[in-house]
Amino acid sequence: MVIQRRISWKRYLLAAILTAIIFSFGLTLGMLLDEERSNWAKQINDEQIINYESLQLQYLYLSTLENESCAVMNAALEESVYELNKALNDLLGYKEETSFEEYDFTLIERNYLLSNLKYWLFAEKTKKICQSDMVTILYFYSDDCLSCPDQGVILSYFKKKLDNKLLVFPINVDLEGQEYIIKILKSQYNVSNEELPSIIINEKTYKGVVQKEELGEILCELFENSEIC
Amino acid sequence: MVNFSETILWVLYIASLYFTIFWILVFLSSRKKFIKERNVSKLSKFPFISIIIPAYNEEVAIESTIKSVLNLNYPKDKLEVIVVNDGSVDNTQKVVERFIKRNKNNKVKLINQENQGKAKSLNNALNVVNGEFFACLDADSFVQRDTLKKMILTYHKYNDKDLVIVTPAMKIKKPKNLVQKLQRVEYFVMMFVARLMSSIDCIYVAPGPFSLYKTQVIRDLGGFDEHNLTEDQEIAYRVQKNHYRIKQCYNAYVYTGAPKSIPTLYKQRNRWFKGGLFNIIKYKKIMFNKEYGDFGMMQMMMNAFYFVLSLFAVSLFGYYFIWPFLKGIRNFYLVGFDWRPYITDIINFELKFMNINVEKVFILISVLTLSLIIFFIAHRNADESIKKHGTIYLFLYFFIYYIGLGIIEVIVLFEYLIGKRQKW
DSSP: OOOOOOOOHHHHHHHHHHHHHHHHHHHHHHHHHHHHHHHHOOOHHHHHHHHHHHHHHHHHHTTTGGGGGGHHHHHHHHHHHHHHHHHHHHHHHHHHHHHOOOOHHHHHHHHHHHHHHHHHHHHHHHHHHHSSSSSSEEEEEOOOOTHHHHHHHHHHHHHHHHGGGEEEEEEEEEGGGHHHHHHHHHHHHHGGGGOSSEEEETTTTEESOOOOHHHHHHHHHHHHSSSOO | OOHHHHHHHHHHHHHHHHHHHHHHHHHHGGGGGGOOEEEEGGOOOOOOOEEEEESSOOHHHHHHHHHHHTSSOOGGGGGGEEEEEEEEESSEEEEEEEHHHHHHHHHHEEEEEOOOHHHHHHHHHHOOOOOOOEOOOOEEEOOTTTHHHHHHHHHHOOOOOTTTEEEEEEEEESOHHHHHHHHHHHHHHHHHHHHHHHTTTTOOOOOOTTTTHHHHHHHHHHHHOOOOOHHHHHHHHHHHHHOHHHHHEEEEEEEEOOSSSSSHHHHHHHHHHHHHHHHHHHHHGTOOOGGGGHHHIIIIIHHHHHHHHHHHHHHIIIIIIIHHHHHHHHHHHHTTTTOOHHHHHHHHHHOOGGGHHHHHOOOHHHHOOOOOHHHHHHHHHHTTHHHOOHHHHHHIIIIIHHHHHHHHHHHHHHHHHOOOOOOO
16 A cells, blocks of 8 residues: 655745745845944044044144143043054954954954054153053963963953053064064064963063963052052 | 854754744644634544553552543543553552452453563553553543543544544643743643644654554554653654554643653653654654655654754854853953952943844844744643743743753763663
8 A cells, every 4th residue: 555645845945945035134134234344343443543643643742741741641542542452352353253354354453453552652651751650561462372361361350450550552473474563572572472472561571371469469569559459 | 264163053043944934834834724622512422442551659649540530521331441550569559459349330450560661561451452542641640521532523523544643732730840830831832843743744752641542553553662762752653654643632631740850850851862862763764755755754854853953052052152151260260250340341331233143143033033933822722821821931941941951962862872771
């Protein structure tokens, strides 16, 4: 006895079509948004350039004045470095989540790196002119260094705790092929790619992850006002 | 940067979306056929029916179970009860013997056997069954008075000699704690899905409590498999394999006891899933076999694919939730668990819209919405209201219970792969 059992081919097909429709709708939405996102990334980048310009103009102006302008200068510096790091973090988060071509980001990342270094130089000068009670840290890391995220966590902890007293300038050594300045800094501070993460505090190089307690002690010694420790 | 986990995620999304849409299409095309059996008074022919009660150490509940069967809305002379005492070490035997002595006008039989498990109990009873149909009722289950009539009506309605099992609609008996209340929700969904499967002849489990079998055919097929973890699933697969049909009686409600704690639930589900896996493998030849219609082309594939899906889902859950969670704890440890600096973060929390992968979120929302729709229909189908029981279980069910079940499926898969067998 041959029994013909029903196969609802039409239903399989219809389900497949509906799935494809919903799926491609989502995909289109994503693609539209991807374009939106890259515009947004570019815009952030442009903003950063303008920010830097305005900060530099401020610096030029402020450096002609006497020391009483330091409060203004510090505030401007703090604001800009905060914005810069936030934008960089957003960018990295976005980079993780997207399927966008990589080189677009390299350009923007390079821009952030250069801005960071400019701010660093500016911060060092401000420190000297204003005798501000603040500490700057150069933070060398790379994308494939396993213990770097740990150092990042500890640094951002202190950044949050000390607020405007501490300025952290991250440097991604993966970009050294494009930016010669990284090589210069590395040789000046005796940093090698095998010993990442490395941080530079007050001209001194610390290799490997500096734990919370140790970093706390180092920072405390550098602040004139030791109450914050 | 499309990596491995990303690809898996897409497969998971698309497959779940496809299956969900498939069932919604089934629902849309067959919902008019979901006619509940209402006119039990119209039933005029009463076939003889045997109710088998397997009992292991049930001295407390056995008498009331027998009484509940005898109290069914069905002619007394068309009903017999067969209690199978599966080697109880308590007074089950005495209690039943005493009951038989006191109620001689009812047809109640007692079979005593050594402890040999449920399938063997059913087979021993099957040898002496007089009914044209038989059902089995565990001592911890309870049947509404009209259920049997409704199921007979279902047999009459289809009037199909190949229809050999009518399954009931199972609910949880008096759910008290959280674990049981979550299962209550789950049973509504299972009931609804069984309803859909029934309409395209894809039922692959005839629930132990009160499925109504056609005696002669089950005997011809060789009775129940005594070496199977889930004999109620195995018999359904065997019935499907022999091109017989299984239908659900939409409102034949049976209330069954459910595990109260997570360990007992785990044990039950581990057995169910393992049995499911063994039966899929046992009947793998049905898969993608056109001869078996939708059961072979869709249902078998879905049953097998759910194991793969749960494997994907659990690993993704680990990757996207557990791993970041552990990383968060480690990061917290790195800063000596000093939480004070992070308060401002929580206050200034902002969702970075641009960092959200819209495609994924969109499909996730689609699947969730469709599941919610199914969920609401399932409640309505089970003659229950969501409001009455609270929506909190709905969320727990979606976001925790499913993952829990998925983890059990993955464990079962691994146990199977390393060759660990389990006895009933």
